[in-house]
Amino acid sequence: MSPKIIKIEPQGFCFGVLRALRMMQDLAISNPPKPCYLVGNLVHNRFVKQFLEHQGFIIEEGLDKEAIIDMINEGTVVFTAHGIDEKIKEKAINKGLNIVDTTCPFVTKSFSMIKEYLAQGYEIIYLGKTTHPETDAALSISPKVHLIESATDIDNLVIDSPKIALTNQTTMSKFDMEMVEKAVIEKYPQTVIMDKVCYATKIRQEVMRKIAGEATESGEKVLFIVVGDTTSNNTHKLWETSKRFSGQDACLVENLDDLPFEALSQYDTIYLTSGTSTPNVIVEEIYRYLLTGNFEPQKSVLSPFDYYR
Numbered sequence: 242m243s244p245k246i247i248k249i250e251p252q253g254f255c256f257g258v259l260r261a262l263r264m265m266q267d268l269a270i271s272n273p274p275k276p277c278y279l280v281g282n283l284v285h286n287r288f289v290k291q292f293l294e295h296q297g298f299i300i301e302e303g304l305d306k307e308a309i310i311d312m313i314n315e316g317t318v319v320f321t322a323h324g325i326d327e328k329i330k331e332k333a334i335n336k337g338l339n340i341v342d343t344t345c346p347f348v349t350k351s352f353s354m355i356k357e358y359l360a361q362g363y364e365i366i367y368l369g370k371t372t373h374p375e376t377d378a379a380l381s382i383s384p385k386v387h388l389i390e391s392a393t394d395i396d397n398l399v400i401d402s403p404k405i406a407l408t409n410q411t412t413m414s415k416f417d418m419e420m421v422e423k424a425v426i427e428k429y430p431q432t433v434i435m436d437k438v439c440y441a442t443k444i445r446q447e448v449m450r451k452i453a454g455e456a457t458e459s460g461e462k463v464l465f466i467v468v469g470d471t472t473s474n475n476t477h478k479l480w481e482t483s484k485r486f487s488g489q490d491a492c493l494v495e496n497l498d499d500l501p502f503e504a505l506s507q508y509d510t511i512y513l514t515s516g517t518s519t520p521n522v523i524v525e526e527i528y529r530y531l532l533t534g535n536f537e538p539q540k541s542v543l544s545p546f547d548y549y550r
């Protein structure tokens with residue numbers, strides 16, 4: 242018998258990704274100063290990147306964003322949805338470049354809160370992922386922002402201040418953040434907690450935890466398929482959540498090509514979901530394939546122009 246195929250909602254682009262993509266479409270039709278550069282990937286998805294490259298945007302990758310601005314002398318510069326070091330943005334403005342900043346409002350709000358607490362004399366403990374652009378931007382605000390990647394990093398923190406606040410990258414695991422909160426309060430009881438896991442990330446993780454728990458109780462053999470880019474933090478955290486709360490099999494795939502074709506027929510139920518920067522059309526293609534119940538290997542037939550749907 243073919244497995245039951247169940248799509249988990251919500252999925253597809255979140256508010257911040259959709260907003261950033263719309264800003265890019267508005268830019269594309271507004272005849273902006275050329276060339277148009279993106280400083281990093283607009284969002285973490287290689288198919289969205291292909292779509293933007295087909296529209297003529299030049300994507301400059303690399304960790305040193307200041308060096309990227311140094312080499313651009315004309316045209317338009319787009320900063321990504323993850324946020325940017327204000328000093329780098331100012332440098333681009335001072336060079337006379339046309340600036341488009343697509344930073345997600347949830348990221349902007351979390352940076353504003355960090356600045357407010359710093360102004361009141363707080364030191365900030367920041368749960369984030371090393372070298373992620375949002376974390377880089379948060380750390381650029383002040384040397385008083387201290388990065389941790391997990392609860393175990395708290396042992397190595399040395400902060401001598403009566404005022405400490407804890408916050409996080411918006412796409413972290415809400416469950417990791419809860420563990421970190423407990424560990425930080427144990428070491429620094431005076432800590433003020435500012436949980437900034439964004440709504441889009443949090444709701445998907447909560448739904449996934451509920452379904453993962455039910456899947457365990459059902460006694461069925463279950464597979465969770467999370468669709469998204471391997472560099473996308475929220476996708477990765479969603480995949481981790483499915484494994485953590487179900488104890489069942491889970492795979493992270495970028496598109497149809499990556500499915501574990503040979504294994505699919507052994508499951509009673511296959512759940513399908515996606516990260517916040519995954520085009521819906523990719524999930525739909527996988528969903529339609531799974532519904533056929535014929536699990537012969539197949540390749541995606543989508544083209545870059547399909548991805549903004």
Ligand code: SF4
Pocket residue numbers: 255256257258322345346347348411412439440441442475517
């Ligand atoms: S995942 Fe959250 S913070 Fe990131 S772009 Fe989407 S809404 Fe904004």
